[in-house]
Amino acid sequence: MTKFLFCFLFLCITNLYAQVGINTTSPNESSMLDVFSANKGLLLPRVPLVATTNFSPLLSHVAGMTIYNTATAGDVTPGSYYNNGTKWIRVGDASVKDNIYVNNGTLTGDRIVTQNTNRLYFQGPANGNEISFDLGASVNLKVGTLGTNTSSYLRVEAGTSNIDIFTFKGSYASLTCQGESLYIGTGTGTAKDVRLMTNGSTRLFVAPAGNIGIGNVNPKSILQVSGGDVNIDSIGSGIILKSPDSRCWRITVDNTGALVRTLITCP
Template sequence: MKKTVLLTAIIFLPTLKTKAQIGINTNSPTSTLDIVAKNATGNGTNVDGLLLPRVDRQRAKSMTSIPTSTLIYVNDISTGLQSGTTANMDTVGYYYFDGSVWVKLITTTNSTFGSNIYNSDGTLTGSRTVTQGANPLTFTTTATNGFSVDGNTFSIDAANNRVGLGTVSPRSKMEIVSDNEGNTVENDLYFNGYGSSAYPSIFLGSSRGTAASPSNLVNGDPIGGYYFSPRTNGGFGNTLASGILANYKGDGINNLTDLIFRTSGGDRAIINENGNFGIGTSTPQKQLHVSGALQITNELNVGGNASTAGSAGTAGQILTSNGAGTAPSWQTINAISGTVYSAHYVQGTTALTIPQGSTADVPGATITLTVPPGRTQTFLFSVLGYAIRSTATAGQATQGVFSLLQNGVKISSAYVSSGDGGTLVNLPVPVSFLKATTLPAGTYVFKIRYSAWFGSQIVNHLPSNYGGYDGDTEAMLTKIQVLVYNN
């Protein structure tokens, strides 16, 4: 059979050389080599096609003086080394020789052999969609800018496992840089939710251990924070700037946490794990604990509840404590326990002669006082009284008693007398006495009454007949001063 084919080729050789075209299954070839399928249509089972030389990688590597454009099919890459002329030979398939090495044969949309995204740049001629289905699309790199979009718009630093937006050299897991792009939306981040997604959130979570084997935090472990960092001294000192940060305060089972507010590198305020808010202290003892000065430029409301405002009081009132567990209250100063509620003063008016053995109310020395509802008050009385004998005869003395009456009932009294002294006649000895009484709510009438024990006597005397008198009309009047205290 081999001899027959060879003889046929020899017979037709002059013809082939003359036409310079060879046709297989055709008498009129249209190119240097024109192979026409024996059965171009139909359902015949015979094989039509072209079989190129099939060799393994070792055979391809062993070839020498290979003409450029030589085409082969490599059917085995387990032999020979992937080096030298076979440096590209890593899979079974068609290869052509480019004059230096064997190149994998790939046909692109422009029918150019060997040009692909692995060895050449290119331009998309239209929109393209990659439908992955359940097939992953994975890129692996070890470069610092191993994958990027539009320069530094988006960059993957695979060497340090970082992502950069606006930078090809991110300093952290993700860094966003806006370089002179304006001061409006170019510097903003938006998280918009719609419909059932209308609750966008940012979560910062911390754990001990590893991602494959995490473990619970322990008390005092940091959870995360937001920092605001000015560039100073040639860098961004993020841990020394303003910020909001949280620490774990639980036992590894519960979710107790605090929240710290920092400015200028110092912790200024804290909401601890119990909800107490401290300013100037890291250990607030109450729901609001201020360690330092406090300035209030508007009203201060006390009382109320979670849904209603408390009282701002009225002008002149003071804030008083109502004891532990109870809100303080605004009160007028004269309504506070232990303070003076009011002060009163009355004095006698007209002179009155009271015969010996008689008793009479001192004119003008009467006062009416009221204890407000719901209270008790203490009245402190100071009483000053004079009584002189009604005649100017020398050598006679008098005595009697001033009494303090409450609603007609005597509650206190004091002795008084008068006599002569040397060349002076009818010298009254003034008496002063104190009395305190505590009373419940109600209205009370207090008055001074005098009893002349010995000798007729005058109260509220006008001493115009005394030597040296200088218009002192009040000098011998009976006087009452009352201080009213709240209990």
């Protein structure tokens, strides 16, 4: 009996330093434990976690510890978790739990989205709120809707100032600025014109040198009007001209159509 017990203990101790196979006689040589089954799984210990940062109900955080959590508490939900030595991490969900769909995050480098022939959509909520992009230094870019699909807007905010581009479905569009002057034009050193168009045609043209054309795109003077009349329909209003002696005269007409010159204070 003593010899049998000695042999049994010897075999057990020997096996502690070799691979252990369950349901297999040839465990993988790189494993300490090799479990084989064609129709059964491995049932992990089932414990109720409290939070990813709380080791309870275990005694401490242990790197490599693996369990199946049964509780919904704090920031944990039922599923498999492993411990990295300082917190619990959900198995298979580490990338999801740390991305912008669930938690706030910080980029550690540049990221590029290659669309190829696909479109990139940002779907806003159904209640008509905007999607906001914080560009830093109190600057925000917002895209949103007003009402129930009746209008949309693009807003750029900088401090207490903002510029809006509104489109009102089936009605009109507008460009507005609040808090600051509104500049529309080309940059310094850019020899390009500025045009206002309707129905595909240029109605007002500002040349790079500053000449303005109404009804033409090649003004030869500071203001040139083509293709129509200039209508001044306010009585007493007219055209103001400055004489060589720096006096200003308003040119109007009387009831007979005769020109009337009136000396006025220069604007």
